[in-house]
Amino acid sequence: xxxxxxxxxxxxxxxxxxxxxxxxxxxxxxxxxxxxxxxxxxxxxxxxxxxxxxxxxxxxxxxxxxxxxxxxxxxxxxxxxxxxxxxxxxxxxxxxxxxxxxxxxxxxxxxxxxxxxxxxxxxxxxxxxxxxxxxxxxxxxxxxxxxxxxxxxxxxxxxxxxxxxxxxxxxxxxxxxxxxxxxxxxxxxxxxxxxxxxxxxxxxxxxxxxxxxxxxxxxxxxxxxxxxxxxxxxxxxxxxxxxxxxxxxxxxxxxxxxxxxxxxxxxxxxxxxxxxxxxxxxxxxxxxxxxxxxxxxxxxxxxxxxxxxxxxxxxxxxxxxxxxxxxxxxxxxxxxxxxxxxxxxxxxxxxxxxxxxxxxxxxxxxxxxxxxxxxxxxxxxxxxxxxxxxxxxxxxxxxxxxxxxxxxxxxxxxxxxxxxxxxxxxxxxxxxxxxxxxxxxxxxxxxxxxxxxxxxxxxxxxxxxxxxxxxxxxxxxxxxxxxxxxxxxxxxxxxxxxxxxxxxxxxxxxxxxxxxxxxxxxxxxxxxxxxxxxxxxxxxxxxxxxxxxxxxxxxxxxxxxxxxxxxxxxxxx
Amino acid sequence: xxxxxxxxxxxxxxxxxxxxxxxxxxxxxxxxxxxxxxxxxxxxxxxxxxxxxxxxxxxxxxxxxxxxxxxxxxxxxxxxxxxxxxxxxxxxxxxxxxxxxxxxxxxxxxxxxxxxxxxxxxxxxxxxxxxxxxxxxxxxxxxxxxxxxxxxxxxxx
Numbered sequence: 001x002x003x004x005x006x007x008x009x010x011x012x013x014x015x016x017x018x019x020x021x022x023x024x025x026x027x028x029x030x031x032x033x034x035x036x037x038x039x040x041x042x043x044x045x046x047x048x049x050x051x052x053x054x055x056x057x058x059x060x061x062x063x064x065x066x067x068x069x070x071x072x073x074x075x076x077x078x079x080x081x082x083x084x085x086x087x088x089x090x091x092x093x094x095x096x097x098x099x100x101x102x103x104x105x106x107x108x109x110x111x112x113x114x115x116x117x118x119x120x121x122x123x124x125x126x127x128x129x130x131x132x133x134x135x136x137x138x139x140x141x142x143x144x145x146x147x148x149x150x151x152x153x154x155x156x157x158x159x160x161x162x163x164x165x166x167x168x169x170x171x172x173x174x175x176x177x178x179x180x181x182x183x184x185x186x187x188x189x190x191x192x193x194x195x196x197x198x199x200x201x202x203x204x205x206x207x208x209x210x211x212x213x214x215x216x217x218x219x220x221x222x223x224x225x226x227x228x229x230x231x232x233x234x235x236x237x238x239x240x241x242x243x244x245x246x247x248x249x250x251x252x253x254x255x256x257x258x259x260x261x262x263x264x265x266x267x268x269x270x271x272x273x274x275x276x277x278x279x280x281x282x283x284x285x286x287x288x289x290x291x292x293x294x295x296x297x298x299x300x301x302x303x304x305x306x307x308x309x310x311x312x313x314x315x316x317x318x319x320x321x322x323x324x325x326x327x328x329x330x331x332x333x334x335x336x337x338x339x340x341x342x343x344x345x346x347x348x349x350x351x352x353x354x355x356x357x358x359x360x361x362x363x364x365x366x367x368x369x370x371x372x373x374x375x376x377x378x379x380x381x382x383x384x385x386x387x388x389x390x391x392x393x394x395x396x397x398x399x400x401x402x403x404x405x406x407x408x409x410x411x412x413x414x415x416x417x418x419x420x421x422x423x424x425x426x427x428x429x430x431x432x433x434x435x436x437x438x439x440x441x442x443x444x445x446x447x448x449x450x451x452x453x454x455x456x457x458x459x460x461x462x463x464x465x466x467x468x469x470x471x472x473x474x475x476x477x478x479x480x481x482x483x484x485x486x487x488x489x490x491x492x493x494x495x496x497x498x499x500x501x502x503x504x505x506x507x508x509x510x511x512x513x514x515x516x517x518x519x520x521x522x523x524x525x526x527x528x529x530x531x532x533x534x535x536x537x538x539x540x541x542x543x544x545x546x547x548x549x550x551x552x553x554x555x556x557x558x559x560x561x562x563x564x565x566x567x568x569x570x571x572x573x
Numbered sequence: 574x575x576x577x578x579x580x581x582x583x584x585x586x587x588x589x590x591x592x593x594x595x596x597x598x599x600x601x602x603x604x605x606x607x608x609x610x611x612x613x614x615x616x617x618x619x620x621x622x623x624x625x626x627x628x629x630x631x632x633x634x635x636x637x638x639x640x641x642x643x644x645x646x647x648x649x650x651x652x653x654x655x656x657x658x659x660x661x662x663x664x665x666x667x668x669x670x671x672x673x674x675x676x677x678x679x680x681x682x683x684x685x686x687x688x689x690x691x692x693x694x695x696x697x698x699x700x701x702x703x704x705x706x707x708x709x710x711x712x713x714x715x716x717x718x719x720x721x722x723x724x725x726x727x728x729x730x
Contacts, residue, residue: 165625171634173692181627182612189627 004070009077021063021074022050032076033085033114035092036151037064038200040516042160044152048088049114052076060084082118089118094125096203097146103204108512110202111149132177137187139209139364140357141195141508148178148205154197161501163476164307166191178205190310190571192475194303194499195357195381195508208357208381208509212388215378218349219262226349227337228258229329229408231269232419233355233504234382236525240511240518241386242396247521249529252401254353254385259402261392268404269352270411272325272332273418273427275547276300277538279564280322281432282555284494288465293317295470295485295492298424300324302362303499303508305568307475312482313570321565323375325418326352326359327368329408330375331563336551337408345373352379355419355507358499370563381509410543413536416529421473421503422449422456423526425496429460429469430537436462444536450527452502452519455480457492468492474501579604580617591622594632598639607643607684615641637691645680645687647725650704654693660700668718669703685726 001016008025015024020043025032036047045065052063055073060081063074075081093115100106135143152169155178159165166189170179180189198206218224230251239248258266284296299305299320308315323331329352334345352359356379362368363376380388389396403409414430417423426446433441448458449471456471470492472481478497484490500506505522506514530536538544552559574582583600587593597618602610610633619626633639637650649669653662666688670676673686680687696702699711710721 159625159628165627168625168627168631169635170627170631172637179627181625181630182615 004068004072006068006070006072006074008074015068018067021052021061021066021068021072024068025052025063025074025076030076032063033117034064035110035114035149035202036153038153038515041153041156041200044156046150046152047092049085049092051081051084051088053078053081086118086120089115089120090123090125092149093120093123094127095129096149097129097144103147104207104210105204105512109204112203133184135185136209137185138191138193139361140193141186141191141198141206142209143186143206144204145177145179147203149203150176150178151202152178153200153202154178154206157196157200161474161476162192162194162196162307162499163479164190164192164194167197192303192306192310192499193358193361193508194475196500198357198508199506199510199512199514208384209360210384210387211360211378211380212384212391215351215380215388218351218378223347224349225264225343225347226262226351227265227267227333228263228351228353229267229269229272229326230254230258231326231352231354231356231359231504232273232416232423232526232529233507233510233522234353234385236419236505236522236529237355237510237514238382238386239396241383242389244397245521246518247525249525250396251529252403253396253399255404256399256402257389257392257394257396260394260399261388263351265405265408266402267329267333267408268411268415269325269329269354270415270418271408271541271543272329273300273415273424274412274538274541274544275328275332275564276322276325276418276424277414277427277431278544278548278555279328279560280320281428281435281538283320283322284428284432285435286556288493295490295495296320298494298496298498299566300418300424301358301497301499301504302356303358304475304478304497306358306361306571307478307499308482309569309571311479311572312486313568313572315482315485316568316570318485319568321567323368323564323566324359324362325415326354326379327362327375327566328564330363330368330377331371332547333408334371334373334375335563336547340407340550345371348373349377350375352376353382353385354379355382355504355510356500357381357508359509367566370566382507383509383511386511407543407546410541411533412538412541413530413533414538415541416533417526419504420450420523420526421452421498422446422471422496423503424498425449425458425469425471425494427538428494428496429458429467431539432467433460433462434537434539436465441537450523452506452516452523454501467494469494469496471496473498473503473506475499574604576605576611576614577617580614580621584618584621589621591624594618594622594624594629595636595639597622598633602639608646608648608687609640609643612641637689640689642678643680643687644689645685647686647705649686649688650691650694651677651688652692652694652696652700652702652704653690654697656693656697657700657702662701665701665703665713665718668715672718672722686722 035049036044050063051060053075132145235251239250338345360379414427454477502519587596702711
């Protein structure tokens, strides 16, 4: 590729032909402001905040979408540029409900930050914020169109990454709005509640339905026994909200905090992840032995489940009937745990802390009540946990690390890796291999299945059987594999699907920003958590084994079917 | 002809692929009484072309040549881009509203005329200008507007 020489603020930069001004400027640490730009998305050129002056040219150029030319002389910091940026910013601000103090993204808003950086002191034009209704039609996602700055990031992630297309830009120019197509509410369309739109939104136009107050309330209610579970991905990301580096593991601090604010028991979803492996692994072997529907698809990810229910209901027979670890946890807490510790299940409140917005909707699915009560009562996202910590004024960094409570706090490394793409499959293989062959699996790390690649596969020899598996993350990739199944081209026994890119560590409830770079760090941390466990295979979890002994009796047995398995709904049309 | 028939004919004629979306929408509009693309047709197109409904609706509402609302036999599109605006397009709006007895966005009771805005139609030299179906009328004033409406009412062009 040929090189071009350009001058940015009088500094010489040599870059490949085709490089944008923005990228070239970055090379010499010249920081041009951006707003619609997102590192993991296509260049949009919508907001125009990144304009610069180019010598010999009357108009400004948007640096994000203007490729450099040889000899180009660019000025990024002239009075003219600064004034123009301020003006553009004001055009955006007049249409933005700028009530920052009560905004969900206060302190973590790209528009707020940019406004400060550009030194905006007034808005010269009349404000034209329409008082449009806030869409709170569903258990997971809230949309406030009055905050929307129409950058288009949510549309891109919904269409191009998830292949769902629940929302799009409707009308044009002044009248442009981002809407669920023909409809007013998200609940009217096939939205899977993955929340990926939230993670890319620069402002507070999309966010999770907040359930924090409900948790504070039950914690003050002396008649309630309040139990909490924490998903594997939460512990490797929460720290980001408190200045820890991405990839910091703050498990012990989270446990300490939850105990400090009054939870009766602090348990680990990794425990029911281990249990899921036993049930799901047994289901896989049962299907293989008895000519059941193959490939079997994983069922832990509620956004993925909604996707297949909406778009490929004819393939629901391929989905494992196992409930997700969150739901298994709820069902067991209100039965086994309640009986064992003599607590009336009607007084138990199960709270989950999840990296996920779809988990909120999963918890309120009608069929999720096999314990006789709603299995899981309240679901918080990682971000909501962060907000509770802030509200409590407890300093996360000062907290001494504390261990999970017993019995449901005992887990293995296999449960821990559920939070990353490929993790469920790796955990399953560690167990299935030993169940099938009766031999110890020596090399337990299936590195081919790790990392944020969209599509991974492996084949594992188990005695005379070659078990073929695949792993996909992001729903657009799920669609590819579903089409393969439909056409009979998916030559696999078992396929792991996680709704969100990167797996749960990239879930819609995670700290923002949640870029690919940050996700990679979280994934690394997940595998470090795995290594930190003495036991790294689910079937060796002593509490899981005790649970079968005392209560469930056998995998896929009567009790398991009643409490740990579920069914799905055709949501097409 | 019912809508389903119109839609399937349009798809057959233009081709059942994503890139034909706009052509299909225009075809449906031209064959639908009311000079518009009914929203029910969008669902059929979405399924047939495998394009999310939100995207189909987004396209149908983006282009001013397409409408998802019932329009008159003569859809009067008043340009509100800058050159027409500074040549008094807002007065033109008032005159049309007065002469036809409807507001912007409405259709006359006899279904003959409807009023809407459009972005630039490339007739800046004739500003203020309007487009009525496929024809552009420029340098408008009250008398000209009355004349145009009367002539269209009579069935002339």
